[in-house]
Structures are given as structure tokens and as C-alpha cells.
Amino acid sequence: MLRLSKITKDYKVADQTVKALKGLNISFRKSEFVSVLGPSGCGKTTLLNIIGGLDKYTSGDLFINGKSTKEFKDADWDVYRNHRIGFIFQSYNLIPHQTILSNVELALTIAGIGKNERTKRAKQALDKVGLKNQYGKKPNQLSGGQCQRVAIARALVNEPEILLADEPTGALDTTTSEQIMQLIKEISKDRLVIMVTHNPDIAEEYSTRIIRLLDGEVVDDNNPFTTEDEKAEVAALRKEANDNLKEKEIELTQKIEKLQNQLKSNEITDKKSQIEAKNQLKLLKKELKKNNAKFEKDGTVKASNIAGESKKPRRGKGSHEKAKMSFWTAFKLSVQSLFTKKGRTILTSIAGAIGIIGVSLVLSISCGVRTYINDMQNDMLSGNPITISQTATDLSAMLNSATFTEKAEVIKKAGIVNVDSVIEYLVSRSDQADTFTISNTITKDYVDFVKKVPSEHVASLYLNQGLDVTNNIYTSFFEEGATEGENISLSAIKTIYTSVLKETKYAQYASFVTSLNEIFMQAPTDADYIMSQYNILSGDIATKENEVMIVVGRDRELTDLVLAQLGYYTQDEFMNIVWRETDDERYDASLDKNEFSFEELMGKEFVYYPNNTVFTRTGVEATPFTYTPSSDGFGEGLKLKVVGILEPKEETSYGCLQSGFFYTQALVDHILEENLDSEIATYLSALPDKSITSGFSQTGASGITYLYSYKYNGETHQSVGFVGSANAMASLMMGFFGGVSLDYYTITAQQVGGTDVPYSISIYPLDFEHKDFVRDYLDKWNSEETLEINGREVAASEREDITYTDNISIIISMVNSMIDIVTYALIGFTALSLVVSCVMIAIITYVSVVERTKEIGIIRSLGGRKRDVGYLFNAETFIIGLGSGLIGIGVTYLLSAIANAIVSSVSMISRIA
Numbered sequence: 001m002l003r004l005s006k007i008t009k010d011y012k013v014a015d016q017t018v019k020a021l022k023g024l025n026i027s028f029r030k031s032e033f034v035s036v037l038g039p040s041g042c043g044k045t046t047l048l049n050i051i052g053g054l055d056k057y058t059s060g061d062l063f064i065n066g067k068s069t070k071e072f073k074d075a076d077w078d079v080y081r082n083h084r085i086g087f088i089f090q091s092y093n094l095i096p097h098q099t100i101l102s103n104v105e106l107a108l109t110i111a112g113i114g115k116n117e118r119t120k121r122a123k124q125a126l127d128k129v130g131l132k133n134q135y136g137k138k139p140n141q142l143s144g145g146q147c148q149r150v151a152i153a154r155a156l157v158n159e160p161e162i163l164l165a166d167e168p169t170g171a172l173d174t175t176t177s178e179q180i181m182q183l184i185k186e187i188s189k190d191r192l193v194i195m196v197t198h199n200p201d202i203a204e205e206y207s208t209r210i211i212r213l214l215d216g217e218v219v220d221d222n223n224p225f226t227t228e229d230e231k232a233e234v235a236a237l238r239k240e241a242n243d244n245l246k247e248k249e250i251e252l253t254q255k256i257e258k259l260q261n262q263l264k265s266n267e268i269t270d271k272k273s274q275i276e277a278k279n280q281l282k283l284l285k286k287e288l289k290k291n292n293a294k295f296e297k298d299g300t301v302k303a304s305n306i307a308g309e310s311k312k313p314r315r316g317k318g319s320h321e322k323a324k325m326s327f328w329t330a331f332k333l334s335v336q337s338l339f340t341k342k343g344r345t346i347l348t349s350i351a352g353a354i355g356i357i358g359v360s361l362v363l364s365i366s367c368g369v370r371t372y373i374n375d376m377q378n379d380m381l382s383g384n385p386i387t388i389s390q391t392a393t394d395l396s397a398m399l400n401s402a403t404f405t406e407k408a409e410v411i412k413k414a415g416i417v418n419v420d421s422v423i424e425y426l427v428s429r430s431d432q433a434d435t436f437t438i439s440n441t442i443t444k445d446y447v448d449f450v451k452k453v454p455s456e457h458v459a460s461l462y463l464n465q466g467l468d469v470t471n472n473i474y475t476s477f478f479e480e481g482a483t484e485g486e487n488i489s490l491s492a493i494k495t496i497y498t499s500v501l502k503e504t505k506y507a508q509y510a511s512f513v514t515s516l517n518e519i520f521m522q523a524p525t526d527a528d529y530i531m532s533q534y535n536i537l538s539g540d541i542a543t544k545e546n547e548v549m550i551v552v553g554r555d556r557e558l559t560d561l562v563l564a565q566l567g568y569y570t571q572d573e574f575m576n577i578v579w580r581e582t583d584d585e586r587y588d589a590s591l592d593k594n595e596f597s598f599e600e601l602m603g604k605e606f607v608y609y610p611n612n613t614v615f616t617r618t619g620v621e622a623t624p625f626t627y628t629p630s631s632d633g634f635g636e637g638l639k640l641k642v643v644g645i646l647e648p649k650e651e652t653s654y655g656c657l658q659s660g661f662f663y664t665q666a667l668v669d670h671i672l673e674e675n676l677d678s679e680i681a682t683y684l685s686a687l688p689d690k691s692i693t694s695g696f697s698q699t700g701a702s703g704i705t706y707l708y709s710y711k712y713n714g715e716t717h718q719s720v721g722f723v724g725s726a727n728a729m730a731s732l733m734m735g736f737f738g739g740v741s742l743d744y745y746t747i748t749a750q751q752v753g754g755t756d757v758p759y760s761i762s763i764y765p766l767d768f769e770h771k772d773f774v775r776d777y778l779d780k781w782n783s784e785e786t787l788e789i790n791g792r793e794v795a796a797s798e799r800e801d802i803t804y805t806d807n808i809s810i811i812i813s814m815v816n817s818m819i820d821i822v823t824y825a826l827i828g829f830t831a832l833s834l835v836v837s838c839v840m841i842a843i844i845t846y847v848s849v850v851e852r853t854k855e856i857g858i859i860r861s862l863g864g865r866k867r868d869v870g871y872l873f874n875a876e877t878f879i880i881g882l883g884s885g886l887i888g889i890g891v892t893y894l895l896s897a898i899a900n901a902i903v904s905s906v907s908m909i910s911r912i913a
């Protein structure tokens with residue numbers, strides 16, 4: 001049943017060839033106890049390994065049940081080892097980190113047997129070798145003899161036909177040896193046992209046949225198995241098989257006859273039982289056919305059906321015999337193995353995680369920054385719309401930015417608005433003043449064109465009329481030492497402060513007062529859009545013509561210069577701020593006023609008077625109009641009420657409104673209605689550049705003038721004032737031609753309401769993506785195509801090019817590409833650590849393979865495939881990799897949370913990571 005024919009085995013070591021086996025011819029019986037005796041190094045183990053399929057012979061052939069193994073594939077050998085061979089070794093070769101039950105189960109696991117069956121059979125095998133109820137113990141908790149029993153149980157659990165034992169008692173004391181030998185003897189009763197030993201006594205005592213080896217050759221065999229014996233054995237087997245088949249044939253035929261008779265004689269009446277019987281009959285007939293197919297034509301059994309022959313190794317799916325370990329089993333084995341070296345596994349996982357943490361953190365932060373920038377973009381849009389302006393100056397932008405950047409922490413109190421000092425800012429930056437101008441001619445056609453901008457892209461459209469209402473709005477003002485206010489215009493207050501500052505040694509600051517034009521501004525019409533960015537602190541949003549609202553800054557601040565020009569400070573209080581900021585000894589801390597209550601802010605009264613009331617025609621050419629700074633004797637005007645105070649929402653960092661005072665579109669309409677045809681508007685509109693410049697020339701005062709008085713140091717001064725805003729260019733030019741440098745003021749028809757074409761248009765796109773559509777639309781105006789505006793064809797020649805301002809686009813795209821570069825660079829660097837991690841896991845796996853060679857050997861000897869061993873380490877690397885990944889992601893989340901907490905506490909970015 002097992003025959004070696006001219007088996008040789010050469011080992012090549014360096015250039016030398018060791019001939020371990022030199023042409024062995026041995027046959028083994030189906031059941032006998034063979035001892036292989038011989039001195040150390042004679043080739044006993046080599047022989048056993050070749051028989052067991054652990055090693056390949058160099059030449060010759062090994063016949064299993066008459067079948068040559070020359071053509072055996074790896075898989076055939078695996079099945080052979082798993083199903084036909086049981087191994088016992090001198091050193092037991094148990095897997096130390098598994099219980100003895102698991103050790104025994106392993107052979108069945110590899111055979112692909114289910115959990116319950118496996119445990120049952122493993123327990124039975126252990127019971128048989130006398131290890132009942134010790135299933136849960138680990139090998140190191142057992143004695144040597146017990147370990148060898150476990151090994152025997154493992155070898156036998158698959159009920160192999162051949163048991164191979166390599167010096168099974170080599171490491172045991174005499175008494176234990178005897179017990180083990182007794183056990184093996186017992187086993188050899190119904191199978192072939194080949195035992196290697198160098199102990200002749202044991203061989204004599206227990207075995208039925210002794211083969212002596214010397215230098216790779218058989219020197220003696222006391223009970224050889226001849227060819228005749230073998231033929232006799234095969235014949236016996238054939239007879240047994242034949243008898244069995246015949247018996248089965250008879251049995252099946254009888255059963256079929258019986259059923260057929262029952263059906264014929266109508267013994268079965270029940271319809272259901274009839275069907276059942278018929279089905280059974282079919283099955284039986286099939287079985288009979290199958291049985292009879294096992295006979296040759298001459299009535300003898302086919303060779304393949306003789307006991308043993310039938311167990312020839314088969315491969316492929318559907319075969320009952322296969323050696324196979326599931327990945328799940330490999331996974332469990334690896335988990336157990338990793339558990340025995342927790343420290344190393346954890347360290348490896350952590351090291352592996354570092355690369356992952358690096359990459360994911362970089363991605364997380366770059367994603368966070370990108371999201372933030374996206375949000376910011378949309379937020380910035382509200383503060384930086386696309387603007388089309390007749391002329392644009394960025395001085396106000398400079399002042400605006402100061403209110404955001406030049407700030408210390410301000411404690412918010414209910415009902416209080418703090419004061420942010422522009423004067424302080426200007427004092428610290430008195431050398432910075434730059435102007436930048438764009439000019440466009442905005443026509444009615446253009447306004448109509450812009451109004452048609454596709455509404456799906458636009459959040460709000462704001463037409464600023466560019467009025468200067470400071471000449472027309474009057475409020476009470478407390479001049480130096482006054483206990484009672486007098487009603488003068490806002491432009492008069494400004495002029496008084498300019499003059500007063502010029503009296504001091506800080507004359508250079510006077511120009512700052514005049515540079516701050518926008519103290520009373522036109523609010524956008526779209527209340528919903530405003531409310532999406534601002535909260536109401538008090539009152540309500542202004543909508544009517546007589547309503548005004550105040551917008552405070554982020555820290556609930558208003559600037560002192562604005563408040564002063566609106567008459568909220570008395571002259572004494574204002575001067576006190578100047579003294580404070582210039583470290584003048586006249587500073588009196590008790591006069592400091594750094595807070596205003598909501599009531600104070602909302603309680604102040606403003607009155608609007610039309611142009612024809614405040615400007616008087618003179619008939620003099622040089623000074624065509626005089627202006628009345630005091631409203632005494634004006635009679636009824638339009639009373640303006642402050643109806644609400646607004647504050648930017650937490651998430652609004654820019655917003656469509658700067659801080660200051662705002663009047664409504666309704667007031668604009670009212671003003672245009674009253675003033676479009678007013679005397680001064682008509683006059684200015686008729687001038688070539690629709691504006692007039694006022695000031696002192698060599699011939700005296702010119703332009704639109706007025707007389708006013710102011711107090712300084714207890715003295716009253718009479719002075720000539722000029723209407724309009726300071727015109728730096730005019731000052732320079734006139735100063736140059738006139739030989740003296742003086743201030744000049746300009747007022748335009750636009751500012752007095754002499755035109756209904758807006759001064760500037762702001763378009764707030766819905767978000768950043770939509771902005772491009774808006775730009776595309778606006779670009780059409782400058783294109784060559786003919787546009788249809790209000791049902792009228794407007795050719796390209798009729799249109800003058802308009803330049804719109806869109807500052808943030810450039811900045812944002814620059815920032816975005818910078819983030820990209822930084823992200824890629826960082827990922828590149830951190831990816832390096834990922835490579836290092838991979839190399840390290842590879843090293844650890846290699847070390848693990850080296851460490852677990854014994855386990856690999858055991859699995860192989862039990863019939864485990866090379867792939868099973870592969871599974872084992874793949875599972876191990878998978879676990880480490882998974883561990884690394886989980887740690888990496890976990891730590892990244894943690895670090896992200898920490899980063900978010902830190903960043904959000906020092907900035908407005910809530911989720912940087």
C-alpha cells in the first residue's frame with residue numbers, strides 16, 4: 001500500500017552534495033508497526049519526511065496504493081498529508097500560544113471541517129490519549145508525556161492511514177516512554193505506523209518489523225513485504241470490496257422489489273405517501289445503478305473502488321477531500337499569535353499610524369482651510385461686491401480696514417455701544433494717505449442694463465445715489481462751554497471741528513476730519529439681505545423716509561469721529577479726545593466718554609431740509625450761492641428718527657454695511673423728488689463738469705460759501721466756510737497756480753440730488769460661483785454685440801466702456817493656488833513616512849515569519865497549503881495595518897478636535913481641520 005522505489009535524496013550544501021538516501025526500496029503493509037533504526041545522520045528523518053510528503057525525493061518514486069506520486073502537485077501533497085498522514089515529532093511541535101484543544105483542532109481546521117464537528121472530534125481524540133478535561137490548557141502547562149499525547153491526538157484526529165513518528169520518546173523518561181509506546185502500539189493495530197528511533201530496545205519490544213538504515217541505505221529488514229505479499233493483500237482487499245458491493249446490490253434490489261410490490265398491490269392509499277414512495281423508488285434505483293457501475297464487465301470490482309484506492313487525492317471544488325484553511329481561521333490564529341506579543345504589535349501599529357496621521361491630518365487641515373476660504377469668499381462677497389462707480393477712492397476702505405484690525409478686546413455690555421477712536425488711528429498713521437481713482441460714466445441705459453442682471457445669480461443689487469446729505473441734515477451741537485445746543489448742519493459741525501483743530505498745534509489732523517465723508521450713508525433697499533448678515537440690537541430696521549439706522553462694528557463699536565460729526569459729542573468732549581490722543585496737558589479724564597447707551601444713540605434728533613431752504617441764490621458770479629449753517633428760522637423740516645441699531649452677525653466677517661449711520665432708499669426718493677429741480681441742482685448740472693470748487697483764491701472767497709462762528713479757548717471766531725468735500729487735487733493745483741496752498745472743496749450736481757442716475761452700483765452675487773456669471777453678464781456691455789435694453793436696441797457704438805471693480809477674485813485665486821501647493825508639498829513629505837511605515841511592517845512580518853517557522857512547519861505537516869501559510873501572515877499584516885489605520889484615523893480625529901478647539905479659540909475659524 002506504500003512503496004518506495006529507488007528513492008534517493010540529495011541535499012546540496014554550497015558546492016557539496018550530501019547523499020542522505022541512496023536508492024531505497026521498501027514496501028509497507030496496510031497495517032504494521034515499523035521501526036526505523038540507525039545511527040544519527042543515517043537518513044531516518046529524511047526518509048520519514050519523504051514518506052510524509054514534507055520533503056521531495058530527488059529520484060525514484062513513491063507509490064501510494066499503487067499510484068505513482070511523480071506527477072503530484074503541491075495541492076495533492078497537501079491533501080495527502082492532511083488526510084492520510086499523521087506526524088509525531090520528538091519535540092512535540094505544538095503551537096505554544098494555543099490551547100491543546102485548538103492544537104488538535106488545527107488539523108481538522110485545515111481539512112475544512114466545521115466548528116462543532118471539529119471540537120467534538122478533537123475532544124474525542126484527546127479523551128482517547130488520556131487527556132480528558134484538560135482541553136483549555138496551553139502546552140507549557142503540561143508535562144512532556146502529556147505534550148506527546150496531545151501530538152498523538154492531533155496526528156490521529158483525522159484518522160490517517162499512516163502515522164509517522166520521529167523519535168517520539170526521545171525527550172521522555174523511561175516510564176512515560178513506555179506509556180507513549182503502548183499508545184502507539186495500540187494505534188498500529190489498524191494502521192501503518194513508521195517510527196524512527198535509535199533505541200533498539202524499544203524497537204524490539206513494540207514493533208512488528210525493524211528496518212536498519214546506515215548511510216542512507218537499508219542494511220537489514222527483519223520482516224520485508226514482498227511483491228507476493230503485496231499481491232495477496234491487494235487480492236484480499238479486492239475480494240472484500242467485491243463482497244461489500246455485492247451485498248449492497250442484493251440489499252438495494254430487495255428494497256426496490258418490496259416498494260414496487262407495495263405500490264402495485266395498492267397497499268399505500270394515501271396520495272401523499274404514494275408520491276413519497278415513488279420518489280424513494282427513484283432514489284433507490286439511482287443508487288443501484290451507481291453501485292453496479294463500480295463493477296467491471298467481468299463482475300469484479302473496479303480497481304478504483306478497492307479500499308484505500310478510492311481515497312486517491314483529488315483536487316478542485318466539490319471534492320470531499322481537500323486541505324483548506326479559511327482566511328477567518330488564519331485571522332484568528334494570527335490574532336492569537338499577535339496577542340502573545342502585544343507590545344510589539346502596538347508599537348508597530350503606532351509607528352505605522354504616524355504616516356497615516358500625517359497624510360490624513362494634512363488633508364483634513366487643507367480641506368478645513370479650503371472650506372473656510374470658501375465660506376470666507378462668500379462672506380467677503382458681502383463686503384466686497386462687484387462695484388461700478390463713477391469715481392472710486394479707496395481712502396474709506398483704508399479707514400474701514402482700520403476698524404477691523406486696530407482693535408483690542410472690547411467687552412460687550414447690554415445697551416451700550418463703545419467708541420473706537422479713528423483719531424487715535426489717524427494720529428498713529430498720519431503719514432499714510434493715498435488715493436486711487438477710477439472713473440466711469442454711468443448712464444440710464446447702463447443702470448437699466450445692470451438691473452436686468454439674471455436674478456438667479458444675484459443676492460442683492462444696490463444703487464447708491466451718492467448724495468451728500470450733510471448739508472441738508474441739521475442737529476443740535478454744543479459748542480465750547482455751551483450748556484444749550486444750537487441746531488446746525490452736519491457739514492457745519494465738520495467745518496467747526498476742522499477750524500478748531502487748525503487752531504491747535506495739531507493742525508495736520510484737521511484734514512482727517514474732512515477726509516471722512518461718509519458719515520451718513522444710503523442703505524441698500526433689500527432688507528432681507530441686510531437681515532441675513534446683521535442682527536438687530538435695538539429697535540428695527542429702517543425702511544421709511546424719515547427713518548435712520550445705526551450699524552455698529554463687530555465689537556459693538558462706532559468711531560468717535562463719526563459720532564463727533566453727528567453732534568453726539570460736545571465740542572469739549574471732542575477736544576478732550578484730541579488732547580488724550582496727543583498727550584496734551586489739557587486732557588481731563590473726567591470728560592472721557594467712551595460709551596453710549598442705545599437710548600442716547602436713538603434719542604438724538606436730525607432734521608432734513610431741502611436744497612431750496614439751505615442754499616440761497618446770490619446773483620454774485622464768484623459766489624453764486626450762500627449756505628445757511630444754522631436751521632434757526634427754517635420752520636418745518638423732515639424729522640429723521642433713529643429707529644434701530646444693527647450689529648453684524650457672529651458669522652459675518654465682512655457684511656454689506658460698514659459701521660455708521662444709514663438712511664433709506666425712501667429718503668433718497670424723497671430727496672430726489674424735492675431737489676432734482678432745485679436751484680442749486682439746476683445750477684450745478686449746467687456747469688461743464690457739473691461741479692463747483694469753492695475756496696479762497698487771490699481774489700478772495702469763491703464758490704458756495706457761508707459765514708459761521710466757532711469758539712476756541714473762550715474766544716469766538718468768525719469764519720468763511722465752503723460747501724463740499726475736501727478736494728486734495730484742487731488744493732494742490734490751486735495752491736500751485738495761486739502760489740499759496742489752501743484747502744479747496746468740491747460739490748457736484750450728483751451730491752445735491754441733481755441727477756437720478758446713481759453714483760455707484762454694487763452687485764452682491766449669490767456666492768462665488770455665481771459671481772462669474774455676473775461678470776460674464778457685465779462684460780457684455782463692453783462687447784461688440786448689440787444689446788436690447790428696455791425693448792430698445794443699443795449698439796456697441798452707443799455705449800461707453802465701463803470698468804467694474806472686483807478685488808477679491810484675484811486675491812482668492814492666489815490664496816487657493818497657494819493652499820494647493822502647500823498641501824501637495826506636505827502630502828509629499830508625510831507620504832515619505834507612510835513609505836517608512838510600510839517598510840517597517842514588512843520587516844516586522846519578516847521577523848514574524850522567522851519566529852514562526854515552527855508553526856509554519858506544523859501547519860505544513862498537517863497538510864496546510866502554502867497559501868494557508870500566506871493567509872497567516874497576510875492576516876497578521878492586515879491586523880497590524882488595520883490597527884495602524886484605526887489608530888491613525890482615531891488620532892487624526894483627536895488632533896483635529898484639538899486643533900479646532902485651539903484655532904477656534906484664537907480666531908473666527910471654527911473648523912480648521
Ligand code: ADP
Binds near residue numbers: 019020039045
Ligand atoms: P537522522 O535523522 O538519521 O539523524 P537526517 O535524516 O536528519 O539523519 O540526515 C541525514 C543526512 O542528511 C545528514 O548527513 C544530514 O546532515 C543531511 N541533511 C539532513 N537535512 C538536510 C538539509 N536540510 N540540508 C542539508 N543536509 C541535510
Ligand code: MG
Binds near residue numbers: 044045046
Ligand atoms: Mg533525525
